Amino acid sequence: MERRLAAILSADVVGYSRLMGVDEGGTLERLKACRRELVDSTIEEHHGRIIKLMGDGALVEFASIVDAVHCAAVIQRSMPSRDQGVSEEQRIRSRIGINLGDIIVEGDDIYGDGVNIAARLQGIAESGGIFISGTAFDHVAHKVDVGFSALGEHRLKNIADPVRVYRVLLDPSHTGKVVFAPRARSRGIALLPLVGLLIATIAAVVAWQWPHKQRASIAVLPFANLSDQTQDYFADGITDNLIADLTRLSKLDVISQNSVFAYKDKPHVLADIRRDLGVRFVVEGSVQRIGDLMRVNAQLIDTESGDHLWANRFDRSEADVFAVQDSMSRQIANALGLKLTPSEAERIARPPTANLEAYDYYLRAEQAARTGRRSLMLEALALFDKAEALDNGFAEAFASDAHATAYVWRSAYDDVLKSALARKRPTTRQVARLPSIPNYHRLMRSSPSCRSWTDVTSRRSPRRRRPCRSAQPIPKPTWRWHMFK
Incomplete structure (x- = not known):
């Protein structure tokens, strides 16, 4: 039995039976033209292998998840322009599901949960939309000219574990953006609003009687590079390592590197960051490197009030880069009222290497x-x-x-x-x-x-x-x- 890791794309035509009922001959001709002029060539350009073709759908394997998502985006963006002059009820729209996972290969066919998850995601996708799994998102975020909207975990039919689901945002204005929904919503659960109301009522009563302190959430935005462009890597490294250090704190929720780097070199509004990332606090700063010296400016901001809770400037030798990162992490934690445990303090203070050239x-x-x-x-x-x-x-x-x-x-x-x-x-x-x-x-x-x-x-x-x-x-x-x- 042969197994391999692959990106799987599952697609079908929305309302295929209805389209055939309205105009069988015309629908078939337009589907064939769509495949011939758009779908097949786009799959080939992105190194995909067509496994199965059904009357209303296709199953395609890719070696690269980046190629799979880019292929799907090209197809979905091109479909509307093909239906100009066609009545609304006769327009052809597709929905696509993509997963990155382990598959079983038997001859020219493929099986396994890696395939099944892609098919289930396609089943819940919207008309003209693309849904991808969390494993796919983890490897493709910010590598394709699209955005993503997190839909939370979903229970998919005949899949044992919940699957993280992301909607691909095709509008060019969303490129590089990752939107986190405040609450994941499952499909087909009629009693969900009632259950949600009951839970909210109980939570309100409990919160009123036993108030508790909410966990702090923070996003470290990419530090601006104030030196020449060749020093971008150093500023990014300061950002990465500050994220890593803050992640070591058990009482702090830290937004991922993938999500915050969507804001690199772009103007931003605190209210938008608070809404999109769901965070209370933001760290932003800049790095300037001149010879063996560096200047790091950083500030901690409350996104609700706009108040600056902490700010500092570090003028040090680049040999002290780890000490600067350690000091920033401790001062931010102190400004947030977090007390470090001995193990947390030890982990933050431990440099990744003693060799600055290696670093x-x-x-x-x-x-x-x-x-x-x-x-x-x-x-x-x-x-x-x-x-x-x-x-x-x-x-x-x-x-x-x-x-x-x-x-x-x-x-x-x-x-x-x-x-x-x-x-x-x-x-x-x-x-x-x-x-x-x-x-x-x-x-x-x-x-x-x-x-x-x-x-x-x-x-x-x-x-x-x-x-x-x-x-x-x-x-x-x-x-x-x-x-x-």
């Missing part, structure tokens, strides 16, 4: 890998190698290296993968340090190949509370199975 290579590699572009992935992997060579105990570098290699493999960048694997060396000895990396438990769970190992490890090390939208949603420690498969 610089690591930050450059992270910036290149974040793009997901074939042309930059080999550069990223080479930079990770340099960081690892300078400090073979740099666990974060090994983790990011493994993740980038796995992404290259999943994206079918064969030339890059061949070059990458030719230089790889075993990293097993770094696994012992993985639990110290932020979001280690969640990151490991997100990789199917690591779940069995994670189940064992999670019983041996303390498990921290995982925020709904915690930092770094892209899985990093996708270890030796992906590296040496």
Whole structure:
């Protein structure tokens, strides 16, 4: 039995039976023309493989989830223009579901939950819409010119576990945006409003009698780079590491890196951020690097009142970068009234490496890998190698290296993968340090190949509370199975 990880696209025509009833011959001709002139060529351009074609739908396999989502977006954006001059009841509209998951391959056919989830997502998608799973979103966010709206967890027919669902926002004005709905709503549950009213009433009574302090939620916006463009990677690194440090605090919910980087180099309004990300507090700042010196400005803002709760400027040598990050995290926690536990304080104070040159290579590699572009992935992997060579105990570098290699493999960048694997060396000895990396438990769970190992490890090390939208949603420690498969 052959298994592999793949991106699956399931599509069908909305109201196919009704369309055939209105004009059978005309509908068939327009469907054939749509396939011939749009669908088939778009799938081919995005390296898709058509598995099945039904009268009103299709099942397509892609090696890259980025290609799958981009293909779906092109198709859905192009469909309306094909129906100009056609009456409303005869217009052809499709709905698409996309999932990234493990599939079973038998001959030319594919099976398994990876396929079934895509089909179920297609079934709940809106006319002209695209729904994708949480695993797909984790790997495609900000890599395609679309936005996303989180719809929460849904129970899908014949799927054992709830599935995180995201709606793809096709309007160009939403590109790069991630909208979190205040409450996920399931379809087809007639009693949901009544149940919701009952829960709200009980909660109000309990809150009135036993008031409690709400957990603080925070978003760290990308720090502005006030130096030349070549220093972008350093400013992004300050942002990433502040997110990672704050994620270590058990009483703080931190918005993910993927979500906040949608605001990079864009004007923003606090009220919009509060609404879109659902946060009470925002950290913003800037970084200026001149030679061996750096200046970091940061401020903490209450999005409800607009008040500045804390602000500071750090003029230090770049050799003190870890001390600056440690100080910022502690001062922000103090401004929020959070008391650090000894273990939290120790984790924040622990630098990822003592070698600043290795750290610089690591930050450059992270910036290149974040793009997901074939042309930059080999550069990223080479930079990770340099960081690892300078400090073979740099666990974060090994983790990011493994993740980038796995992404290259999943994206079918064969030339890059061949070059990458030719230089790889075993990293097993770094696994012992993985639990110290932020979001280690969640990151490991997100990789199917690591779940069995994670189940064992999670019983041996303390498990921290995982925020709904915690930092770094892209899985990093996708270890030796992906590296040496």
